[in-house]
Amino acid sequence: MKRRFALIICVTALSLACIIAALPSPQDYAGDELLGRYKYEQFKKPDRCGQCHVEIYQQWRQGMHGQAYSHHWDEIEYFELAVPHAGKDPKMADLKADCNGCHAPLSFMAGDVPPPHVSEKSRANESVSCIVCHSIAGMKGDTPFNFNYIIRPGNVFHGPRGVGTSPEHEIRQNDFFGKAELCGTCHNEKNPFGLWVKSTHLEWQEGPWSEEGVECQVCHMPPAPMLNAKMGHRYDDVHQHMNHGAHDTGKLSGAIEMRITPDAREVVLGDPVRLTLVLFNAKCGHKVPSGSAEERQLWVRVEAVDAEGNVYHLPVDHKGFEGEGQTITSNEPAYFDIGEIKGIAGFQGLQRDALPEGDRIFCLPYFDPQGRRTICQWNTAGQGVDYRIGPRETKVETYTWEIPFEVKPGAVRVHAVISYRRLVKSVADFLNVPPDETEIVLISETQTVFNVLD
Numbered sequence: 001m002k003r004r005f006a007l008i009i010c011v012t013a014l015s016l017a018c019i020i021a022a023l024p025s026p027q028d029y030a031g032d033e034l035l036g037r038y039k040y041e042q043f044k045k046p047d048r049c050g051q052c053h054v055e056i057y058q059q060w061r062q063g064m065h066g067q068a069y070s071h072h073w074d075e076i077e078y079f080e081l082a083v084p085h086a087g088k089d090p091k092m093a094d095l096k097a098d099c100n101g102c103h104a105p106l107s108f109m110a111g112d113v114p115p116p117h118v119s120e121k122s123r124a125n126e127s128v129s130c131i132v133c134h135s136i137a138g139m140k141g142d143t144p145f146n147f148n149y150i151i152r153p154g155n156v157f158h159g160p161r162g163v164g165t166s167p168e169h170e171i172r173q174n175d176f177f178g179k180a181e182l183c184g185t186c187h188n189e190k191n192p193f194g195l196w197v198k199s200t201h202l203e204w205q206e207g208p209w210s211e212e213g214v215e216c217q218v219c220h221m222p223p224a225p226m227l228n229a230k231m232g233h234r235y236d237d238v239h240q241h242m243n244h245g246a247h248d249t250g251k252l253s254g255a256i257e258m259r260i261t262p263d264a265r266e267v268v269l270g271d272p273v274r275l276t277l278v279l280f281n282a283k284c285g286h287k288v289p290s291g292s293a294e295e296r297q298l299w300v301r302v303e304a305v306d307a308e309g310n311v312y313h314l315p316v317d318h319k320g321f322e323g324e325g326q327t328i329t330s331n332e333p334a335y336f337d338i339g340e341i342k343g344i345a346g347f348q349g350l351q352r353d354a355l356p357e358g359d360r361i362f363c364l365p366y367f368d369p370q371g372r373r374t375i376c377q378w379n380t381a382g383q384g385v386d387y388r389i390g391p392r393e394t395k396v397e398t399y400t401w402e403i404p405f406e407v408k409p410g411a412v413r414v415h416a417v418i419s420y421r422r423l424v425k426s427v428a429d430f431l432n433v434p435p436d437e438t439e440i441v442l443i444s445e446t447q448t449v450f451n452v453l454d
């Protein structure tokens, strides 16, 4: 009898232990579980951190993490497209909250969704703030995506080092801070259709840099000698919070290196010359473009200039793969879902690339449920050929040009220019996005010369 009683107690205790182990510990909430879980007051403001972490604070403010909610294009896309779409389509209902899991995590955690407009200067404007990242203890699951970071609110800040002491807060050393996965919790995104619509971390993981242990931080948060806090230590390797990317001309500059060569140095008028253009991604840990690939543009234009200064555009040779049309600039009407979301009857669409036609554009096309091009990553039900340039990948393009008889004999110079634009201009103009988002940034250029004979 006693034995049986002991057994029952044992079994009950064991089951209880199992149940408790299966429940998340009160502090280990991540992803969707964080919605409305905490209060704004539990999180300090970035200005406070800036009183001691002066340089880091100023770098952060100037970077995109400091503006992830307040930046003009984010505000426009969220309030003019995502929120109305969430109101119309039950499949999209969660967007209202979900965008904030990455762009305004404090508002997501406070359940303040949609957050007030930027002009109301609410705490949503703090965007991806210091305390968001430094309250992250780890992530839930094996693959980082859709804000599956684990947040532990409080006054213990996680960081890479853990040797200093602070009068303001406790410090906990956490190796997660040196890892790409931390970044991946927001830099990989799976949309309501289950598609990867942002995969910077996954691209990196499949590429050569991850194998060599070159984490995101190496290129985006490089270490340099300085004080990491007033009254702190001086270290040789304080991680700079640059996090520079597509909004930084210097970071974009030289991202793709090129060389162009003709197949002959002397060509007779009327004969064809074949130019070979080699494009190499030496500098990026992931594909270019990465991240918001639905709206970023990377294209190369090749022109020849004859001895008299006449300019000839050379269209890229087609390779003949399926879906190639999406990888050659075109102004066919696109982005019809914008009109539908905004309820515009008879919407005629917007120019797909809003660029001169016939040039190679390195892209991953996103298609809406009707199979039409979209820049709404949440409304993406399919993707085309991924023709972006991968990390340390080299792409080759050719340009076959039958020299027209009007070309002036003598030296002909061929010029290739690769450029980047953050947002398709037709979309930006339609939605009144300020012009800095559509500024054309020079990535690099190359040229070659051959002689044309009579």
Ligand code: HEC
Pocket (backbone or CB within 6 Å): 046, 049, 050, 053, 056, 057, 058, 060, 061, 065, 128, 129, 130, 131, 133, 134, 159, 160, 161, 177, 178, 179, 182, 217, 218, 221, 228, 229, 235, 237, 238, 239, 241
């Ligand atoms: C997007 C996430 C993110 C944000 C936002 C962020 N940090 Fe960091 N911070 C990191 C990571 C990651 C590291 C460590 C990098 C490494 O070890 O490679 C770090 C390191 C630090 C360090 C230690 C630096 C060193 O090497 O000694 C301090 C101090 C710090 N952050 C303070 C701040 C402050 C203050 C802010 C806001 C102004 C801030 N961080 C915003 C991710 C972030």
Ligand code: HEC
Pocket (backbone or CB within 6 Å): 044, 045, 046, 048, 049, 050, 051, 052, 053, 130, 131, 134, 157, 158, 159, 160, 161, 162, 163, 164, 165, 166, 167, 168, 169, 171, 172, 173, 228, 229, 230, 231, 232, 233, 234
């Ligand atoms: C009153 C000054 C002060 C304020 C305010 C302050 N800190 Fe610190 N913090 C320090 C000092 C001092 C250190 C230790 C520096 C060292 O290593 O010597 C430190 C260290 C850190 C570290 C480094 C952790 C590591 O890896 O060693 C992080 C992260 C950090 N603070 C984040 C924050 C955040 C986030 C805020 C705002 C919510 C903040 N701090 C506000 C003074 C401050």
Ligand code: HEC
Pocket (backbone or CB within 6 Å): 064, 065, 067, 068, 069, 071, 074, 101, 102, 103, 105, 128, 132, 133, 182, 183, 184, 185, 186, 187, 216, 217, 220, 221, 243, 244, 245, 246, 247, 248
């Ligand atoms: C809490 C979510 C979150 C985490 C964690 C995070 N990021 Fe970001 N990051 C964002 C968001 C959101 C943006 C977009 C800001 C915008 O343009 O609206 C962004 C922008 C960037 C940009 C700028 C891209 C551009 O277009 O200029 C870089 C670079 C970047 N992050 C790198 C990192 C790195 C490296 C890490 C890890 C150390 C990291 N991020 C961690 C959310 C996050």
Ligand code: HEC
Pocket (backbone or CB within 6 Å): 180, 183, 184, 187, 200, 201, 202, 204, 209, 214, 215, 216, 217, 218, 219, 220, 244, 245, 246, 251, 252, 255, 283, 284, 285, 286, 287, 288, 289, 290, 291, 292, 296
């Ligand atoms: C070997 C250096 C290197 C590594 C490693 C690296 N990046 Fe980058 N990253 C770059 C360069 C250079 C650019 C600018 C070119 C571009 O925009 O693609 C960039 C751009 C970006 C952008 C803007 C992309 C766009 O086109 O909008 C984001 C976001 C970003 N990086 C995040 C990350 C994250 C997250 C990781 C880790 C998973 C990472 N990077 C690893 C070098 C690197």
Ligand code: HEC
Pocket (backbone or CB within 6 Å): 071, 073, 074, 077, 078, 082, 095, 098, 099, 100, 101, 102, 103, 145, 146, 147, 185, 186, 187, 188, 189, 190, 198, 245, 246, 290, 291, 292, 293, 378, 422
């Ligand atoms: C899983 C995290 C995540 C979610 C969810 C998310 N974003 Fe982002 N968003 C990012 C990151 C990271 C970037 C930066 C990528 C890059 O620079 O290429 C970004 C970039 C953007 C940009 C481009 C900003 C610029 O200045 O170029 C816009 C606009 C944007 N997001 C709007 C939204 C909207 C609207 C939603 C909800 C429908 C949303 N995002 C959901 C992480 C996220």
